[in-house]
Amino acid sequence: MGSREKLPPTVTLAVTRYRPEEESEPTLQTYEAPYRKDWVVLDALNYIKDKVDGSLSFRWSCRMGVCGSCGMMVNGEPKLTCAAFLSDYLPGPIRVEPLQFFPIVRDLVVDMTDFLHKLKKVKPWVVREEERPLSEGEYRQTPEQLDIYKQFSMCINCMLCYAACPIYGLEPGFVGPAAIALAQRYNLDSRDIGAQERLDILSGKDGIWECTFVGECTKVCPKNVDPAGAIQQYKLTGAAHWFKSVLLPWGRK
Amino acid sequence: MDVFSRDVLVVGGGGAGLRAAIAVAEANPRLSLAVISKVYPMRSHTVSAEGGAAAVIKPEDSFDEHAYDTISGGDWLCDQDAVEAFVKEAPAEMLQLEHWGCPWSRQPDGRIAVRSFGGMKVERTWFAADKIGFHMLHTLFQTSLKYDALQRYDECFVTRLLVDDGRCRGVVAIEVATGRIFAIAAKTVILATGGCGRVFPFTTNGAIKTGDGMALAYRAGAPLKDMEFVQYHPTGLPFTGILITEAARSEGGWLLNKDGYRYLQDYGLGKPEPKPVLRSMELGPRDRLSQAFVKEQEKGRTFEGPYGHYVHLDIRHLGEELIDRKLPFVRELCRKYVNLDPVKEMIPIQPVVHYMMGGIHTDIHGATPLPGLYAAGEVACVSINGANRLGSNSLTECLVFGARAGRAAAGFAAEQKESNPAVFAQASDEQKRLEESLLRKTDGKERIASLREEMQKTMEACAGIYRTGAALQQAAQDLHQLQERFHDLRLEDHSYTFNTELTGALELSFMLDVGEAIVASALARRESRGSHQRTDHPQRDNEKFLAHSLAYRTPEGLPRIDYLPVTITRWPPGQRVYGK
Ligand SMILES: Cc1cc2nc3c(=O)[nH]c(=O)nc-3n(C[C@H](O)[C@H](O)[C@H](O)COP(=O)(O)OP(=O)(O)OC[C@H]3O[C@@H](n4cnc5c(N)ncnc54)[C@H](O)[C@@H]3O)c2cc1C
Ligand code: SF4
Ligand code: FES
Numbered sequence: 001m002g003s004r005e006k007l008p009p010t011v012t013l014a015v016t017r018y019r020p021e022e023e024s025e026p027t028l029q030t031y032e033a034p035y036r037k038d039w040v041v042l043d044a045l046n047y048i049k050d051k052v053d054g055s056l057s058f059r060w061s062c063r064m065g066v067c068g069s070c071g072m073m074v075n076g077e078p079k080l081t082c083a084a085f086l087s088d089y090l091p092g093p094i095r096v097e098p099l100q101f102f103p104i105v106r107d108l109v110v111d112m113t114d115f116l117h118k119l120k121k122v123k124p125w126v127v128r129e130e131e132r133p134l135s136e137g138e139y140r141q142t143p144e145q146l147d148i149y150k151q152f153s154m155c156i157n158c159m160l161c162y163a164a165c166p167i168y169g170l171e172p173g174f175v176g177p178a179a180i181a182l183a184q185r186y187n188l189d190s191r192d193i194g195a196q197e198r199l200d201i202l203s204g205k206d207g208i209w210e211c212t213f214v215g216e217c218t219k220v221c222p223k224n225v226d227p228a229g230a231i232q233q234y235k236l237t238g239a240a241h242w243f244k245s246v247l248l249p250w251g252r253k
Numbered sequence: 254m255d256v257f258s259r260d261v262l263v264v265g266g267g268g269a270g271l272r273a274a275i276a277v278a279e280a281n282p283r284l285s286l287a288v289i290s291k292v293y294p295m296r297s298h299t300v301s302a303e304g305g306a307a308a309v310i311k312p313e314d315s316f317d318e319h320a321y322d323t324i325s326g327g328d329w330l331c332d333q334d335a336v337e338a339f340v341k342e343a344p345a346e347m348l349q350l351e352h353w354g355c356p357w358s359r360q361p362d363g364r365i366a367v368r369s370f371g372g373m374k375v376e377r378t379w380f381a382a383d384k385i386g387f388h389m390l391h392t393l394f395q396t397s398l399k400y401d402a403l404q405r406y407d408e409c410f411v412t413r414l415l416v417d418d419g420r421c422r423g424v425v426a427i428e429v430a431t432g433r434i435f436a437i438a439a440k441t442v443i444l445a446t447g448g449c450g451r452v453f454p455f456t457t458n459g460a461i462k463t464g465d466g467m468a469l470a471y472r473a474g475a476p477l478k479d480m481e482f483v484q485y486h487p488t489g490l491p492f493t494g495i496l497i498t499e500a501a502r503s504e505g506g507w508l509l510n511k512d513g514y515r516y517l518q519d520y521g522l523g524k525p526e527p528k529p530v531l532r533s534m535e536l537g538p539r540d541r542l543s544q545a546f547v548k549e550q551e552k553g554r555t556f557e558g559p560y561g562h563y564v565h566l567d568i569r570h571l572g573e574e575l576i577d578r579k580l581p582f583v584r585e586l587c588r589k590y591v592n593l594d595p596v597k598e599m600i601p602i603q604p605v606v607h608y609m610m611g612g613i614h615t616d617i618h619g620a621t622p623l624p625g626l627y628a629a630g631e632v633a634c635v636s637i638n639g640a641n642r643l644g645s646n647s648l649t650e651c652l653v654f655g656a657r658a659g660r661a662a663a664g665f666a667a668e669q670k671e672s673n674p675a676v677f678a679q680a681s682d683e684q685k686r687l688e689e690s691l692l693r694k695t696d697g698k699e700r701i702a703s704l705r706e707e708m709q710k711t712m713e714a715c716a717g718i719y720r721t722g723a724a725l726q727q728a729a730q731d732l733h734q735l736q737e738r739f740h741d742l743r744l745e746d747h748s749y750t751f752n753t754e755l756t757g758a759l760e761l762s763f764m765l766d767v768g769e770a771i772v773a774s775a776l777a778r779r780e781s782r783g784s785h786q787r788t789d790h791p792q793r794d795n796e797k798f799l800a801h802s803l804a805y806r807t808p809e810g811l812p813r814i815d816y817l818p819v820t821i822t823r824w825p826p827g828q829r830v831y832g833k
Contacts, residue, residue, distance in 0.1 A: 019748050020750055021749070021750060022748070038492055038590075049702075049753075050700070051702065054700070054701065054702075054745040054746055054757075055746035055748070055754060057746075057752070059292075059296075061292060061296055061459035061460045061461045062300065063459065063460070063495070064493070064495045064586065065586075065589065066300050066301055066384075066387055067292075067296045067297075067298070068295065068296060068300075069292065069296050083589055105430050105751050106430075106750045106751035109751045112293075113407075120398045123399070124395040125396045125398065125399045126352070126353060126354040126396075131352065134348045134349060134352065138348055138352075138357075140362070140363030141359055141363050142359060142361065143358075143359050145363070146356055149356075150356060153388065153391075154384075155391075156295075156300075156387070157293075157391075191352075191354060192354070
């Protein structure tokens with residue numbers, strides 16, 4: 001608040017525009033927005049939408065980095081725009097584009113239905129033999145057991161990791177980092193017995209073996225989920241499973 | 254126009270909507286079922302809840318204690334039959350969520366851990382560090398994927414309820430990605446569209462919380478109940494309104510004025526102790542704490558910053574280890590958004606609009622007075638929250654009453670015959686309205702954002718922490734003018750593809766209706782109770798106002814206020830005593 005450094009009065013944003021009814025391909029349009037120290041890129045986009053150009057479209061809601069709606073490419077990197085401060089991109093211009101590797105619906109909005117199918121495919125729910133009645137109370141789970149999967153449960157489905165993954169860029173069928181991390185979240189949960197079913201899905205085509213350990217997913221993840229770690233763990237179990245089933249048929253569960 | 258048909262249609266994919274949908278699928282797997290939501294379900298604002306969800310679990314706790322805390326916290330405006338059902342069903346709902354995989358925080362032996370929350374006599378808030386809403390929503394969403402009967406219409410925006418012959422028979426919606434307008438004929442509709450914090454300028458609520466369901470029901474003839482009760486949370490970050498959870502205080506945080514003094518001791522909330530004391534000081538109820546802030550400000554004992562007055566929340570003495578284990582999100586949010594580390598520095602905070610106690614009038618099964626229409630979650634008013642909600646009751650409410658509404662709606666749907674073709678004409682009228690008055694509208698001069706800002710300022714000026722009849726009267730007129738000006742809206746976007754200007758306009762018009770209902774209800778209630786404080790009527794008046802207000806929309810569009818007595822079972826109105 002008492003800072004004396006000289007700040008620019010405005011900042012320029014170069015923003016992707018694409019309206020499929022009008023344009024055959026995306027173009028960049030520049031806008032000026034006021035510069036404020038505590039503004040994030042999303043605030044500038046909202047300023048533009050409210051005061052300058054009501055036709056600019058993008059998704060957002062929570063403005064606190066937890067709903068996962070506002071992922072975009074900011075100067076070429078996947079970011080949550082509600083957590084990307086203008087001050088980190090001075091003097092500008094700041095390039096704001098839709099998440100790469102996804103089909104663009106309109107302006108900054110991408111189509112992520114594909115992820116929802118993939119998510120469902122990995123069975124992200126607790127699988128168990130038999131439901132215990134609620135009257136018998138909770139499944140015990142110690143803080144240590146919780147810690148084992150906790151990190152993988154923090155995924156907000158923001159899709160930044162997909163936009164960072166070169167494999168996904170080449171091979172859109174690839175299940176991808178977040179879905180694998182979420183599968184692993186349930187595999188490692190002491191209340192779940194679905195690991196085998198998920199492994200069968202994930203060791204098939206488009207599964208874990210597509211990944212060549214680029215590790216970009218973990219670097220861009222805003223919630224420290226470490227999807228690359230999940231994939232690595234998975235490959236180890238996957239390999240063990242392959243050995244068991246191929247070389248030691250009786251070892252199969 | 255495409256018309257689909259479903260036995261049960263749930264509008265909203267937040268905590269309440271998903272819980273309701275799963276309840277329908279489990280109650281009667283033969284019913285056709287869908288969830289329609291204007292955002293992907295996991296974007297719903299339930300995701301942002303931090304502190305926890307209340308349910309009795311400790312041996313020294315009891316249903317009666319939970320009921321009493323809730324009823325006294327609500328200043329006796331809660332329906333006690335609803336509260337009794339709520340507290341009894343709460344533990345099973347929490348356990349159900351545990352069975353579905355929610356990563357609840359645990360005790361060393363693996364049992365569920367609980368923490369205390371404001372206005373509570375015994376610890377009963379189940380938590381998942383400080384991200385319960387996120388975990389609850391993703392657990393429900395991921396679990397919902399295993400029910401094949403559950404179909405979803407993601408990113409489809411409901412614009413209107415179809416009503417014929419005194420019954421709700423479906424909805425009209427826009428598929429946002431394509432602009433396609435379609436109808437869903439449904440035997441029952443469950444509204445679970447959340448709250449309306451965005452009616453105010455400074456709120457913890459996300460952009461999507463625009464009161465859509467409240468306005469949809471209100472326009473369809475169902476009354477809105479207790480709309481004057483708006484909860485200010487005492488601890489929001491200046492500028493963004495990002496919430497610093499009450500858990501920060503239940504773990505032992507202090508509220509300090511500009512002299513470093515724990516000022517709550519001056520407001521009948523008990524004596525300052527170094528350790529947190531239940532139902533005392535920083536663990537008093539939210540309405541009292543927010544009111545104390547205003548009094549401190551009047552005494553000149555708050556700080557003044559670029560975004561208004563603020564005080565400090567101090568959690569430094571809790572230490573880094575505890576903060577990281579139990580309040581990691583608080584630390585993350587402070588570092589990111591106010592550039593300070595709460596392990597070493599005090600957090601600037603100010604009261605912020607947080608939650609609507611009011612909503613669509615329902616009975617304890619979630620049924621509204623309009624047959625075929627149910628409601629649950631923040632959009633509904635059962636009422637268990639009365640004049641002031643107790644922290645951590647609302648997520649539990651989403652589960653308990655989401656499940657109840659789901660079961661009741663499933664039962665109702667199974668008894669109905671095919672839906673009525675008369676609604677198709679209504680649906681195409683709605684399509685015409687959307688296209689002519691919005692999508693193809695080329696004249697007009699008002700900007701959405703300016704009208705929205707004016708509405709928000711009006712609401713803050715008249716319906717804030719303290720209110721007066723004169724200001725409310727003025728606001729009623731101002732809102733009426735804004736309603737007029739809405740017809741002169743200028744829209745720049747005529748595309749059918751992901752048109753967020755169109756949805757923004759629809760949200761604005763929903764908010765204007767909801768704002769009018771809030772103001773009219775607040776004007777009519779000439780007493781002070783819970784979060785509704787009238788400086789011109791400073792006393793609680795049980796003679797006249799131990800009653801729920803019901804706002805009905807008149808044919809002219811203005812609200813008409815009626816009253817319904819509060820249900821009292823075992824706890825006659827008493828004084829709210831804290832700090833003793
Ligand atoms: C920051 C914050 C912290 C909180 N912390 C706590 C806490 O610790 N404990 C607690 O008990 N409570 C807490 N609350 C309150 C609680 O989180 C909410 O009351 C609750 O989550 C509301 O859930 P819901 O399912 O009713 O609505 P929401 O989660 O808001 O969901 C609404 C749904 O309706 C859909 N929808 C809305 N309009 C339309 C439309 N026109 N067409 C189609 N779909 C529509 C949306 O897409 C969304 O899916 C907190 C609230 C906030 C804001
Ligand atoms: S793993 Fe991280 S980057 Fe990927 S979707 Fe989840 S939160 Fe986003
Ligand atoms: S707006 Fe919710 S994550 Fe950015």
